[in-house]
Each structure stands twice: as structure tokens, then as C-alpha cells.
Amino acid sequence: MSSIQCDIVSAETEIFSGEVAMVFATGIAGELGIAPQHAPLITLLKPGEVRVELKDGTHQNYYVSGGILEVQPYLVSVLADTATRAEDIDEAAAIQAKEEAERLLKDSDKRQDIAQVQAELSKALAQLHALARLKKNLKR
Amino acid sequence: MAVGSEIVTKIKSVQSTKKVTSALEMVSASKIKKAKDQMLEARPYARQMQKIIGHMAHSSPEYRHPFMKEREIKRVGYVVISTDRGLCGGLNTNLFKKSLAHMREYQDGNIEIDVVTVGNKASNFFKKIAVDLKASIPSLGDNPDLTDLIGVVKVMLDAFGDEKIDRLYLVFNDFVNSITQKPEVQQMLPLKPDKDKQIRDNFDYIYEPEAKEVLEYILGRYVEALVFQGVLENLASEHAARMVAMKNATDNATDLIKDLQLIYNKARQAAITQEISEIVSGAAAV
Numbered sequence: 280m281s282s283i284q285c286d287i288v289s290a291e292t293e294i295f296s297g298e299v300a301m302v303f304a305t306g307i308a309g310e311l312g313i314a315p316q317h318a319p320l321i322t323l324l325k326p327g328e329v330r331v332e333l334k335d336g337t338h339q340n341y342y343v344s345g346g347i348l349e350v351q352p353y354l355v356s357v358l359a360d361t362a363t364r365a366e367d368i369d370e371a372a373a374i375q376a377k378e379e380a381e382r383l384l385k386d387s388d389k390r391q392d393i394a395q396v397q398a399e400l401s402k403a404l405a406q407l408h409a410l411a412r413l414k415k416n417l418k419r
Numbered sequence: 420m421a422v423g424s425e426i427v428t429k430i431k432s433v434q435s436t437k438k439v440t441s442a443l444e445m446v447s448a449s450k451i452k453k454a455k456d457q458m459l460e461a462r463p464y465a466r467q468m469q470k471i472i473g474h475m476a477h478s479s480p481e482y483r484h485p486f487m488k489e490r491e492i493k494r495v496g497y498v499v500i501s502t503d504r505g506l507c508g509g510l511n512t513n514l515f516k517k518s519l520a521h522m523r524e525y526q527d528g529n530i531e532i533d534v535v536t537v538g539n540k541a542s543n544f545f546k547k548i549a550v551d552l553k554a555s556i557p558s559l560g561d562n563p564d565l566t567d568l569i570g571v572v573k574v575m576l577d578a579f580g581d582e583k584i585d586r587l588y589l590v591f592n593d594f595v596n597s598i599t600q601k602p603e604v605q606q607m608l609p610l611k612p613d614k615d616k617q618i619r620d621n622f623d624y625i626y627e628p629e630a631k632e633v634l635e636y637i638l639g640r641y642v643e644a645l646v647f648q649g650v651l652e653n654l655a656s657e658h659a660a661r662m663v664a665m666k667n668a669t670d671n672a673t674d675l676i677k678d679l680q681l682i683y684n685k686a687r688q689a690a691i692t693q694e695i696s697e698i699v700s701g702a703a704a705v
Contacts, residue, residue, distance in 0.1 A: 288467055290565045290644050292460040308627045321471070322627035323636055347637060349471055349624075356467055358640070362566040372570030373577070376535070376554035383546040383555055390549045393523050400516045407509055414671075 282334050283315040287341060287357040294341055294359065295331065302355050303330040304348050311348070313355050320350040329357055423686040430679045437672035443506060444665035450561060451597070451658035458594065458651040465644040468637060472610065475624070475634055484631070485580065486638045487610050495525050496533040496553075496575050496584035498607075500591040500649050501541035502657040503558040508664035510592060510600060510656060511540045517602040518590045522550065533584055535571045537650060553578070563650045565643065572643045579608050587642075591649035592656035598663070600656035607645055610638070 285302055287295040302313040305327035313320075324346045331339050343359040476487065499518055501511050522532050535554040536542045542555045554574040559567055578584045587608040593601045626633050 286463070286467070288464045290461060290464045290640075290647055291457075293463050306627055319624045320627070321475075321624040321633050323633060347471070347633070347640075349467075358464060358467055358471075360640075362564075362569075364569075369569050369573050372566075373554070373573040374570075376556055376570030376574055379542075379557060380535070380552045380555040383542055384552055387546045391547055392549055393519050393526055396548055397516065397519045397523065400512055400519065404509060404512055404516065407512075 281315040283313075283317075283355055284353060285331055285355045285357075287329060287331075287359060289343075289346075289359045289361045291361060295339065298334060299331045299355075300334050300336075301332040302348075302357075303332070304328075304343075304357065306348065313348075313350055316352070317350050317355075319352065320348070322348050324348055324357070324359075326363070329359070422690040423683045426679055426683040426686065430676055430683065433672050433675050433679065437669055437676070440665045440668040440672060444662055444669060447658040447661040447665065451655060451662065454561075454651065454655040454658050455594075458648075458655050461644075461648055461651055465641070465648055468641045468644060471637060472634075472641060475630070475637075484634050484638060485582075486608055489609050490582070490585050492525075492530055492585045494531045494533060494584045495522075495586045495588065496535070496578060497522065497588045497590055498571065498575060498646055498649075499534060499536050499541045499545065500589070500646075500653045501536070501538035501544070502653065503539040503560070504657075505540065506664060507657050507661040508667075510660040511544075514590065514592055514602040515541075515544055517604060519548075521588070521590075521604045533575075533578065535574055537568065537571060537646075538653075559650060559654075561654070563647070563654060565647050568643060568646050568650065572646050576639055576642060589645060589649050591653045592660075594652045594655040594659065597659045600660055605645075605649075607642055610641075 282298040282300055283302075285295065285297065285299040286293070300315075302311075304311050304313075305325045306322040307325055308322065311322070324343055326344045327342070329341045329343050329348075331341075333339065341359070343357070343361070344363045345360040347358045349356045349358070497518065499514075501514060505511070525532060532550040533553045534545050534550050536545050536552065537556045537559065539558050542552075542557060545552050554571045556567060556571050575584070575587055579587055586606065589603075589605045589607050591603055591605075593603040595601055624630075
């Protein structure tokens with residue numbers, strides 16, 4: 280029986296990698312079954328199950344909350360989302376991040392010039408270096 | 420005994436400092452392993468995306484996403500990743516210095532700068548600087564999750580999509596190895612095409628839905644993955660830097676205790692000698 284390499288990865292970790300007989304997933308346009316020598320394809324995935332059929336006929340199931348399925352002549356890869364994503368959830372997260380910045384800015388009224396801060400940083404680093412050198416010399 | 424009681428107090432205080440620094444060193448030593456593993460595990464995702472994007476760029480040249488087009492620069496954005504806590508040597512200082520030098524080049528050319536920050540140190544640093552702080556995530560802890568980053572990344576992606584910024588950089592500490600960490604400024608958008616990678620396979624994909632939507636989705640996720648990767652690199656760097664810094668501090672404390680002990684012993688010896696000579700001369704006088 281012919282087989283095809285399948286990689287399932289998420290941003291956090293590698294979920295599955297190995298030779299499989301078939302891959303099943305829920306694409307945006309409907310159920311998909313990918314057998315070896317499937318035509319090259321890229322599709323977005325709907326939240327649901329990704330099932331791989333191993334060469335010995337056993338099945339393994341993984342849940343994805345979205346992602347991309349890519350089929351190349353010798354490779355199927357699934358880039359899975361593990362977190363639940365929706366436009367409004369993302370939007371809420373963005374608003375929260377913006378509010379955090381506003382909160383930070385509220386309690387600092389002094390805005391320094393980049394050049395000025397840069398000079399101060401250089402001074403601090405030079406002091407660190409000088410200390411390290413001094414210590415080395417003392418040990419000798 | 421009253422002799423050198425100040426010195427004894429001082430020794431005790433240095434000793435307790437030493438306990439703290441060596442404990443911090445050990446904590447970081449145990450965390451660095453996990454941080455490194457996490458960093459390596461997250462790599463395949465970004466690499467896979469890079470491959471797909473590279474392939475799509477080659478196989479469907481009729482469509483160019485805005486994220487892939489260079490345009491005239493009027494405003495640039497930075498995502499700056501720092502540690503949450505200090506006591507890690509010059510790690511953050513070096514990073515800020517590098518990012519400021521980078522930003523200054525733009526500012527000297529009258530180009531405005533937007534910044535979003537990840538991590539306490541960067542937030543507290545950039546709120547005091549004359550740049551536009553657009554969004555911020557206070558702290559991610561030791562187990563960063565991609566979900567926590569969605570907000571800041573979206574702010575910048577939207578800004579780029581709306582042409583409010585024309586270039587996006589990622590600033591983080593690159594984990595080279597346990598001894599070396601390099602502050603890095605990496606261009607995320609527009610995507611730089613890989614010149615050295617020649618993709619020769621001449622197949623085009625079937626797209627479901629349209630190529631445009633798929634690409635849009637992938638590019639957004641790709642930027643998120645890059646930022647996440649940066650966060651993990653930075654976390655591993657933090658632990659490595661803290662380990663070295665705390666080891667130095669512990670060594671310094673040991674040296675200091677040794678010196679103080681010597682001074683104390685000498686003082687005690689001198690006091691005893693003096694007492695004896697006083698007794699002897701007192702006895703002689705009788």
C-alpha cells in the first residue's frame with residue numbers, strides 16, 4: 280500500500296509526524312480525504328477533527344480549532360490552530376492590548392528624547408564594562 | 420564578644436544575599452532546559468509556513484499581497500520583546516540600546532515610530548520615550564502562550580494593512596547558546612523574499628477558498644508565529660543571562676565573605692593580643 284508523509288504542527292509544538300495511508304480533515308468547503316498522489320491543494324480548515332489512517336489501518340484523531348492543510352505531491356502538512364479564534368475574540372484582545380498601553384502612558388508624563396536615553400544607556404553599559412574589567416584586574 | 424560586631428553583621432547580610440543569588444541561579448538553570456525545548460518545538464510551524472509562502476509567491480505571481488510589497492516609508496512599527504523581570508545582567512539594556520539606535524536612524528529621517536511591547540521591562544522603558552506606544556502586554560510568565568500575543572500582533576497587522584505603518588520590525592534577544600545572546604532587529608513586514616531558496620517544483624495549488632484569502636490567513640499566522648518564536652528565544656535568553664549574572668553575583672559574595680572574614684579574624688586577633696599585653700603589663704606593675 281502506498282503511503283504519504285504527514286506532518287501536523289501547531290505554533291507551540293509538533294503534534295504528529297509520520298508515514299500515513301490517508302488523511303481526513305474538515306476543509307472550509309467540506310470533508311476531505313487525502314490519499315497519496317492527491318493533487319496539490321491548500322485549504323483552510325474548519326474547527327473539527329483531523330484523522331490520520333496509519334499504514335497498519337489504525338486511526339489517530341486530533342482536534343484542531345482551525346488552520347491550514349497543504350498537500351504537496353509527497354507531503355501533507357497541517358498547520359493547526361490550537362486556540363479558538365474568531366474575529367471578535369481577536370478584536371477584543373487587540374483592544375485590551377491598546378488599553379494596557381494607554382494605562383502605561385497615563386502614569387508617565389515625562390517623554391524623553393531617544394538620543395538622550397541612548398546616551399544614558401551607553402553610560403550604564405560602559406559602567407558595567409568598567410566594573411567587569413576592574414574586577415578582572417583585581418583578581419590578577 | 421564586642422570585637423568587630425559590625426563585621427559579623429555585614430558577613431551575615433552578605434551571606435543571605437548569596438543564598439538568594441545562588442537560589443536564583445539554580446531556578447534559572449532548571450528553567451532553561453524547558454525554555455530551550457519549547458523554542459525548538461515551535462520551530463517547525465514557522466518553517467512550514469515559510470515554505471508555503473515561498474511556494475505561493477513563486478507559483479501565483481499574478482497576486483501580490485500588500486504584506487509582500489515594499490512601499491515608501493512614512494512610519495515604521497516595532498514589536499519589542501523584553502523580559503518581565505530584571506537581574507539578568509545587561510540583557511535588556513543591550514536590547515534597548517540596539518533598538519534605539521535602529522529607531523534613531525528613522526527618526527533622524529523624520530519618520531515616525533510606533534512601538535508595541537511584550538514584557539514588563541519593555542513596557543516600562545518605552546512609556547518614557549518619545550515614540551508612539553500603541554499596545555502592550557504586561558507579562559507572559561514562564562509558559563508563554565500564543566493566545567496572549569494575538570492582541571499586540573493584531574494591532575500591528577491592522578496598522579500595516581491600513582497603511583498606517585510601512586514596515587514592521589521584531590526586536591528580541593536571539594538565543595545563540597547558553598553563554599551568548601544577541602539582540603536582534605528582524606524585519607517582518609513586508610516579507611523579504613528568500614533569494615537563496617530556489618523553488619523548482621512547477622506545480623500550483625488548488626485553493627480553497629481563493630488564493631487571496633488563503634494567503635491573507637497564512638501571512639497573519641506567520642507574523643504571529645514569528646513573534647511567538649521571538650518570545651521563546653527571548654525567554655531562553657533571559658534564563659541563560661540570569662544564570663550567568665547570578666553566578667557572578669554568588670562568586671562576588673563568596674569573595675566578599677572571605678575578605679570580611681579575614682578582616683574580622685585580624686581584628687579579633689589584635690584585640691586578644693592587646694588584652695594579653697594589658698594583663699601582662701598590669702601584672703608586672705603589681
